[in-house]
Structure formats: C-alpha cells, structure tokens
Amino acid sequence: MPRGGKKGHKGRGKQFSNPEEIDRQMRLQRELSKKKSGVEGIIEIENPNRISQKNKKVADIDIEAPKELTRREREEIEKQKAKERYMKLHLEGKTEQARADLARLAIIKKQREDAAKKRDELKK
Numbered sequence: 001m002p003r004g005g006k007k008g009h010k011g012r013g014k015q016f017s018n019p020e021e022i023d024r025q026m027r028l029q030r031e032l033s034k035k036k037s038g039v040e041g042i043i044e045i046e047n048p049n050r051i052s053q054k055n056k057k058v059a060d061i062d063i064e065a066p067k068e069l070t071r072r073e074r075e076e077i078e079k080q081k082a083k084e085r086y087m088k089l090h091l092e093g094k095t096e097q098a099r100a101d102l103a104r105l106a107i108i109k110k111q112r113e114d115a116a117k118k119r120d121e122l123k124k
Contacts, residue, residue, distance in 0.1 A: 090098045
C-alpha cells in the first residue's frame, strides 16, 4: 500500500485515444520532419553568426587585390621596423645605450693611451 493512503493508478480504467486524432498528430509530425531535420526542428532561432560556404569561381578571384596581413605578420613587420629605427638612432649616438657605449669607449681609449705613454717612458 502506498504511503499517504492514496490509491495508485493501476486499478483505474484505461483511456483510449481517438484514431482520427492519432492520424492527425502523425500527419503534423511528418510535415514538420519534412521541413526541418535535426536540431533545426527543435530550435526555431537561426544563428546569425553562421555563414554558408560560398564557392568562388576562378574568374571572380582578383589576383591583384592587396593581401590582408594576419595579426602575427603585422606584428612581425612592426617589430622589424622598430628594431631598424632603434639601430639607426643607436648608430647616430642618440640612444642611452649608445651614449653609455661611447663614454665607455672613450674611457678605455684614454686608459690605453696612458698605458702606451708609460711603456714609452719605461723603454727610454
């Protein structure tokens, strides 16, 4: 006996559907399955981001059109240009690193000159 004292469904009388109603439902179901298949039958909304693939003809392709660069290619070109700009400024002596290098070279040059003078004095 089920809890709560309620009677179950097993002792009730059976209900039969009308055959005409069943035929009507089957026809509707067949029409829906013809129109839409798969997930389209379940979901009524179209995906605006989905683009159908269109085949291009050889005559339509424009070879002379400028090719658009990818992000990586663009960044690589920018990186090379920046490096070239820096090297140009470096050779002109306008960067901090170039100034430090030139100062270090001047100190070394002076030390070598002093060492050469001392050697000359020691030889005489």
